[in-house]
Amino acid sequence: xxxxxxxxxxxxxxxxxxxxxxxxxxxxxxxxxxxxxxxxxxxxxxxxxxxxxxxxxxxxxxxxxxxxxxxxxxxxxxxxxxxxxxxxxxxxxxxxxxxxxxxxxxxxxxxxxxxxxxxxxxxxxxxxxxxxxxxxxxxxxxxxxxxxxxxxxxxxxxxxxxxxxxxxxxxxxxxxxxxxxxxxxxxxxxxxxxxxxxxxxxxxxxxxxxxxxxxxxxxxxxxxxxxxxxxxxxxxxxxxxxxxxxxxxxxxxxxxxxxxxxxxxxxxxxxxxxxxxxxxxxxxxxxxxxxxxxxxxxxxxxxxxxxxxxxxxxxxxxxxxxxxxxxxxxxxxxxxxxxxxxxxxxxxxxxxxxxxxxxxxxxxxxxxxxxxxxxxxxxxxxxxxxxxxxxxxxxxxxxxxxx
Numbered sequence: 001x002x003x004x005x006x007x008x009x010x011x012x013x014x015x016x017x018x019x020x021x022x023x024x025x026x027x028x029x030x031x032x033x034x035x036x037x038x039x040x041x042x043x044x045x046x047x048x049x050x051x052x053x054x055x056x057x058x059x060x061x062x063x064x065x066x067x068x069x070x071x072x073x074x075x076x077x078x079x080x081x082x083x084x085x086x087x088x089x090x091x092x093x094x095x096x097x098x099x100x101x102x103x104x105x106x107x108x109x110x111x112x113x114x115x116x117x118x119x120x121x122x123x124x125x126x127x128x129x130x131x132x133x134x135x136x137x138x139x140x141x142x143x144x145x146x147x148x149x150x151x152x153x154x155x156x157x158x159x160x161x162x163x164x165x166x167x168x169x170x171x172x173x174x175x176x177x178x179x180x181x182x183x184x185x186x187x188x189x190x191x192x193x194x195x196x197x198x199x200x201x202x203x204x205x206x207x208x209x210x211x212x213x214x215x216x217x218x219x220x221x222x223x224x225x226x227x228x229x230x231x232x233x234x235x236x237x238x239x240x241x242x243x244x245x246x247x248x249x250x251x252x253x254x255x256x257x258x259x260x261x262x263x264x265x266x267x268x269x270x271x272x273x274x275x276x277x278x279x280x281x282x283x284x285x286x287x288x289x290x291x292x293x294x295x296x297x298x299x300x301x302x303x304x305x306x307x308x309x310x311x312x313x314x315x316x317x318x319x320x321x322x323x324x325x326x327x328x329x330x331x332x333x334x335x336x337x338x339x340x341x342x343x344x345x346x347x348x349x350x351x352x353x354x355x356x357x358x359x360x361x362x363x364x365x366x367x368x369x370x371x372x373x374x375x376x377x378x379x380x381x382x383x384x385x386x387x388x389x390x391x392x393x394x395x396x397x398x399x400x401x402x403x
Contacts, residue, residue, distance in 0.1 A: 001403065004353055006038035007345040010337055011063045011302075013044045013095075015073025017309035020045060021317060022327045022388065023073045026334060029392045030399065034353060035338070040067065044095050046076045050088050057095045061102035064302055068344055071337035072099075072304040073330065096294075099302060100134050104187075105294040106194035107132045108265070109277045109306050111284035112291060112332060115366045116380035120283045126263030128280050131198065131206075132273025133191040136183035139270055143179040146171050152178045181218070185225060192226045193297035195267045196234045200241055205264040207246045209253035209272070222269065223247060281306065285377050288326035293336055303336040305329035313388075324372035325388045331361055331395075353403075360399040369394045 014023060031037055042060035049056055064070040076082060077094040100107070110129040111119075146152055152168040168178055199206040208226050210219035230238075230245050238245055248256065250272060257266060268276055281290045290306035306329055313323040335354040342350030365374060368382045375385045386394060 001034075003034060003036040004349050005036050005347070006341065006350065007347055008069075008341065009038045009040045009067055010341050011060060011067050011070035012039035012041045013060050013070060013072040013075075014041065015075040015309065016045050017074075017076065017311055017314035018317060018323065018325055019074040019305065019309050019330055021314070022325060022330050025389060025392055026327060026331055029389075029396055030331070030357060031334065034403070035350070044073070044075050046078065046082070046086050046088070046092075049075075049092055049095070050086060053089065054092045054095075054098070057098045058102065061099045064099070064103060065296075065300055068300050069337050069341045070302040071333050072096075072302055073333075074305055074307060074309045076309055096304075097134075100294060103294060103296040103300055103302065104190045105134075105296045105300070105302065106191050106198075107134050107273075107277075107292060107294050108198055109281070109290055109292045111281060112289045112328060112362070113284070114289070114362050116368075116378040117285040117289070117365075117374065118379060119285065121258060123259065124262045124284065126261055127284075128257065128260075128262045129198075129202075129204070129265040130273055130277040130280055131191075131195050131265055131267040132277055133188070133268065133270050134273070135187045135191070135270065137181050137270040138179070141179050141181050143177065146176045146178055148173065148175050152176075154180070183218075183221075185221070188222055188225045189229060190297040191267075192229045193233075194295045195226075195265065196230065196238075196245070197297070197299065198295050199243060199245075199265050200234075200237055202265070203241055203243060205244050205246060206267060207248070207253060207256075207264055208267040209248050209250040210269060211250050213249060219269075226267075277306075286326070286373060288329055288371075288373055290329055291332045291336060292329075301337070301340050303333040303340075305333050323388045324385055324391075326371045326373050327388065327392060328361060328365075331392075332358060356402040357395075357399055360395050360402055363398050364391070364394045367398075 014020060040063050042056055044057060044060060075095045078088055078091050083091055108129050108131050110127045113127055148171055150171045154166045154168055156164045195206055210222045212220040212223045281287045287307040292304050292306040294302040310325055313325045317323050335358050339351045339354035342348060368380050369384050369386055370378060371391050372385050375383050
């Protein structure tokens with residue numbers, strides 16, 4: 001068969017460690033034999049980020065804005081140990097955080113469901129997608145230790161120099177702690193539009209939850225902005241698509257989620273989304289079986305795996321030892337990006353290929369052929385553990401039959 005042509009380039013962001021090894025394997029075994037791959041390549045490996053003073057990360061994000069779709073490999077966010085290991089000029093920021101800020105995007109994470117891996121919550125028969133507002137709140141906080149006898153106030157100075165003051169607490173008889181949080185109407189509005197657009201894209205109900213009964217100004221502002229934007233811009237579109245927008249309190253949402261069958265998007269504030277995305281991933285099975293896509297309010301998409309660079313397996317690989325690393329989430333980052341590129345360019349053969357590659361991947365696992373982490377999770381009677389490369393070759397064998 002002739003290779004599938006790509007009209008517009010896909011932004012390709014290479015990464016680090018074991019996922020970088022898998023990245024090349026996926027391209028060599030499952031993509032380049034079938035697709036005339038057209039990508040604008042950026043090396044986001046830590047070595048190259050250090051060489052370019054992290055300019056490459058900014059360039060890759062701007063290229064994503066230009067072309068509309070990107071696929072990203074997992075990358076290292078350096079700590080003190082990595083500073084020494086890689087002889088870094090400075091402790092570079094998280095590439096994901098930099099890209100998120102430039103694209104003004106919201107992260108959507110959803111589990112990949114296969115037979116044999118049963119969610120810990122038995123009612124969950126459909127995926128639950130977590131939409132996390134990845135700006136502000138406790139992640140951009142200011143906090144202080146407070147000594148006994150202190151008075152803590154919240155002070156806002158407007159553009160004319162006028163002050164508004166609210167007492168936080170009088171620490172008359174004890175030491176304590178205080179924390180200042182913020183968010184912006186602009187960021188919350190972008191979050192809301194990204195969520196509404198994504199719900200329309202995948203034709204799923206959207207749930208949103210805060211604690212507005214307790215946080216009558218801060219959380220209530222989130223609730224109001226979501227409702228105002230929905231009523232003005234999305235109510236008719238949702239009705240036409242046959243989906244609904246549903247708001248409730250965060251504690252009620254948690255209770256409903258646990259009792260539900262899944263099949264919806266759950267939009268969360270920053271902290272809630274951080275916690276709940278890991279809870280949902282673990283309850284469904286594994287971060288290695290979790291998709292992740294960053295969506296901007298103006299319709300730019302960046303696909304990646306939800307997990308990290310699999311450092312332990314990388315060191316085994318460097319010693320020449322065999323690895324059995326799960327490549328599913330990285331592979332689904334590629335299929336998600338290729339499908340979206342096909343949809344935007346009106347090249348259905350590219351989207352169709354992405355569908356078949358995902359089907360072949362799931363079929364391989366459901367046939368009992370899988371990596372070590374999935375062998376430990378799967379309840380299938382006949383399982384066969386294969387190494388990193390063998391798993392991709394098994395997928396290729398099934399893909400050939402589907403094509």
